[in-house]
Amino acid sequence: MNIEAKSIEIKALVELNIENIDLSEIDMRVVAMSIARLNKVYLKWSRLTKHQIHWLFCEIKKVSGLEVFSLSHTDLSYLPDTTLTEAVCNSSLTRVILTNAGLSHAQCTTIFNHVDSSKLKALSVHGSDIHLVQAPLLSKPVNHLTSLNLWKTNLTHSQCSHLLQILPNSSTLRNLNLGHVDLSQLPSQSLCYQHALQLVF
Secondary structure (H helix, E strand, O other): OHHHHHHHHHHHOOEEEOOOOOOOOOOHHHHHHHHOOOOEEEOOOOOOOHHHHHHHHHHHOOOOOOOEEEOOOOOOOOOOHHHHHHHHHOOOOOEEEOOOOOOOHHHHHHHHHHHHHOOOOEEEOOOOOOOOOOHHHHHHHHOOOOEEEOOOOOOOHHHHHHHHHHHHHOOOOOEEEOOOOOOOOOOHHHHOOOOOOEEEO
């Protein structure tokens, strides 16, 4: 009776949160089997090795049911742009949280450039320096996503100005986080408009 109950619980499991746990010695085949059956996976501060992370991102694009994936506070700056983007934009993922992942401007550029052909609805690149991303490219995530977290991304005056100009024309974006972004040089009227959007400063 107990065995049957446990079996039902495992089959019903859709979300796995193993944040703040050292997974560096874990066989990634076990992780792959888990991800293949889950809807949401949170791996913040998981201490995965570079090899494990590269392998994990290659596997994500093969999974059909995974919708939410978080790998925050883990350095991803060394991942090839294509490997990262294929996992984020060419998979079943609808929400990706890469907070403090040290993404390069090249990685962010590639993701932003392909986001409009993805299933993504929410993306966090919180803490990554994207000041070298071309301002017009920000139109793609703004016009495709419902939630975009740009907290502490070192946005330039030009990027911020462009963002605030295109926001009123977005039919999708409902939440934009610009926390710890310098908006002091922008005209006050650019921050005041009627729009069904939650801005966080």
